[in-house]
Amino acid sequence: MPKSLDITVPDLTGKLALVTGASDGVGFEIAARLARSGVDIIMPVRNLDKGRAAAARILERTPRAGIDVRELDLSSLDSVASFSDRLVAEGRPVDIQINNAGVMTPPARVLTDDGFELQFATNHLGHFALVARLLPLLTAGRARVTSQVSIAANQGAINWDDVSWEHDYDPMKAYSSSKIAFGLFAMELQRRSDAAGRGIRSNLSHPGITPTNLLAAQPGMGRPEDTTAVKLIRALSRRGILVGTPSSAALSAVYAATSPDAEGGRLYGPKGLQHLSGLPAEQPLYSRLQDAAAARRIWELSENLADVKVSV
Numbered sequence: 542m543p544k545s546l547d548i549t550v551p552d553l554t555g556k557l558a559l560v561t562g563a564s565d566g567v568g569f570e571i572a573a574r575l576a577r578s579g580v581d582i583i584m585p586v587r588n589l590d591k592g593r594a595a596a597a598r599i600l601e602r603t604p605r606a607g608i609d610v611r612e613l614d615l616s617s618l619d620s621v622a623s624f625s626d627r628l629v630a631e632g633r634p635v636d637i638q639i640n641n642a643g644v645m646t647p648p649a650r651v652l653t654d655d656g657f658e659l660q661f662a663t664n665h666l667g668h669f670a671l672v673a674r675l676l677p678l679l680t681a682g683r684a685r686v687t688s689q690v691s692i693a694a695n696q697g698a699i700n701w702d703d704v705s706w707e708h709d710y711d712p713m714k715a716y717s718s719s720k721i722a723f724g725l726f727a728m729e730l731q732r733r734s735d736a737a738g739r740g741i742r743s744n745l746s747h748p749g750i751t752p753t754n755l756l757a758a759q760p761g762m763g764r765p766e767d768t769t770a771v772k773l774i775r776a777l778s779r780r781g782i783l784v785g786t787p788s789s790a791a792l793s794a795v796y797a798a799t800s801p802d803a804e805g806g807r808l809y810g811p812k813g814l815q816h817l818s819g820l821p822a823e824q825p826l827y828s829r830l831q832d833a834a835a836a837r838r839i840w841e842l843s844e845n846l847a848d849v850k851v852s853v
Contacts, residue, residue: 546789546820547574550799554579557635557682558798559675561585561615561668562642564595567689567748570791571639573599576606578799580637585613585624615642615667616653618847625674634682635675637798640668640723641689646712657846658705664719665839669726670847676739683740687798688727690747690808694720695827699839704846721829722839728826729836731805733851742805745830746797746821748790749811785811785819793821 558575562568563584572582576599586592592610599606614620643664651659657666697717700706706715727743734741797809812822844850
């Protein structure tokens with residue numbers, strides 16, 4: 542069995558955290574670890590039944606946790622707008638936002654109702670619109686905004702001429718492209734927050750390699766069976782070999798979002814062999830995420846595609 546890992550998390554009683562993709566996998570473990578710190582948690586989920594079941598599991602571990610499950614489909618800009626408008630109307634500042642939800646490598650190109658390729662829409666554009674619309678609450682909370690990328694953001698490139706992959710769709714290239722766009726957005730958020738004096742601290746985390754549903758069977762997006770990769774990852778994880786567990790993989794995002802030592806504009810991930818597992822630590826920012834001009838470009842493109850003007 543793999544050794545259990547943990548980090549020190551400050552007392553966050555009275556704070557509010559929003560964690561996307563918290564109904565299973567790494568996102569669930571992020572929410573569960575934050576709950577132990579006393580923070581109130583909003584879990585925006587696509588499937589309310591699944592989200593409520595996840596919240597019940599967290600409450601079994603931490604009976605006094607404050608958890609609010611709400612409906613949100615990040616692949617739908619209308620859903621993002623409805624969710625955000627309600628939260629802004631309630632007016633409670635958001636202290637922590639962890640952008641963790643994502644989809645990975647549908648074997649065939651899938652389009653959202655808005656006409657975007659599913660990975661670009663969910664992994665990047667939906668999160669961009671969410672942050673943009675919640676900006677008043679994030680500013681009021683001087684929030685820590687941590688965006689979960691992937692080691693895939695260290696390969697490939699943004700498909701600038703065809704972000705929805707209308708031509709020559711490649712599942713892995715499209716995934717890398719979406720994660721690079723997402724990472725560049727997070728870096729630009731930090732620069733724009735600094736320039737506007739908003740006090741938002743935006744950084745990046747990555748979970749290493751761990752068994753989650755990203756590569757599991759998902760018939761709804763054209764994957765009828767578990768991939769060979771996820772079967773191997775599960776076997777290695779059970780034996781504590783090379784890759785992490787969902788609970789250990791969650792620690793990088795938790796550290797980036799809560800540690801007094803975690804700074805904006807930085808990347809945090811597992812410090813083990815090849816950064817695949819282990820306790821979190823700062824890591825060199827991937828070369829593809831260092832291009833400030835590309836970050837401005839993806840920001841402006843995202844504003845246009847999401848029809849959201851961001852005042853930072």
